[in-house]
Amino acid sequence: MWAFDHEGGIREGLEESFIDVMRSIEPSGHSNQTVVQLAPRLSKKKIERDHRWEPTKTEIDRIVRDIWPKNKQDSLKQLKGVSQRKPPLTVEARRAIGEIAEGFWKTCSVIDSLKEPSLKGFIFEAQQRSKDEQDYEHLYRAIAEMAERRLEILRRRRSDKGTWFALVEVTHWSGDGIGEILERFHEKCANRSYAIASARRLLAEHANKFSADVTVEAEILTDLEWNARRDD
Numbered sequence: 248m249w250a251f252d253h254e255g256g257i258r259e260g261l262e263e264s265f266i267d268v269m270r271s272i273e274p275s276g277h278s279n280q281t282v283v284q285l286a287p288r289l290s291k292k293k294i295e296r297d298h299r300w301e302p303t304k305t306e307i308d309r310i311v312r313d314i315w316p317k318n319k320q321d322s323l324k325q326l327k328g329v330s331q332r333k334p335p336l337t338v339e340a341r342r343a344i345g346e347i348a349e350g351f352w353k354t355c356s357v358i359d360s361l362k363e364p365s366l367k368g369f370i371f372e373a374q375q376r377s378k379d380e381q382d383y384e385h386l387y388r389a390i391a392e393m394a395e396r397r398l399e400i401l402r403r404r405r406s407d408k409g410t411w412f413a414l415v416e417v418t419h420w421s422g423d424g425i426g427e428i429l430e431r432f433h434e435k436c437a438n439r440s441y442a443i444a445s446a447r448r449l450l451a452e453h454a455n456k457f458s459a460d461v462t463v464e465a466e467i468l469t470d471l472e473w474n475a476r477r478d479d
Contacts, residue, residue: 257377366398410470411436413445442467
């Protein structure tokens with residue numbers, strides 16, 4: 248499923264989902280079977296949550312009626328769109344995007360690994376280079392914004408104050424390592440301490456759903472992280 252912007256386009260949604268896909272890929276050369284790569288696993292869960300659609304019987308019936316209408320009123324009315332016609336994606340363009348995207352996962356991973364002092368210096372330098380190197384202005388601004396968001400998350404995580412969320416997810420894992428979120432339970436809390444207590448309680452309430460191929464996981468999120476994770 249894709250999210251449409253106010254102009255009817257899906258470019259922003261595609262870019263965001265593409266970054267999620269890149270983050271879900273295990274880094275090459277990782278052979279330590281005793282260490283779990285948490286970031287790729289969380290990204291896979293986010294992909295399943297944001298882009299997997301399970302149609303209801305009513306929705307399926309509507310699709311069938313539109314494809315094979317029995318009556319004229321069953322046909323879906325045509326609406327005139329306002330978005331531009333999608334240009335063809337040539338082999339050359341596809342190859343170019345693929346080559347550029349190869350570094351996305353590494354970029355996100357490097358920024359996420361930086362501590363606060365390093366992030367501050369990173370942001371300042373990236374912003375300065377966006378002014379000095381006009382050919383790469385937008386790229387430097389983009390990584391500066393990514394680092395600013397990461398810095399703000401670390402700041403909020405360091406404080407017990409502010410709005411926090413307790414989250415428990417019940418996930419079914421298939422044989423190929425793909426997870427499908429079956430249920431999600433969350434609570435909005437006044438501070439981090441309350442969020443920890445709520446997460447423990449929610450985990451205890453739903454621990455009986457754990458099985459060989461179903462996990463029950465709890466975590467606490469700042470409001471900034473929650474806004475990026477919650478369902479639309």
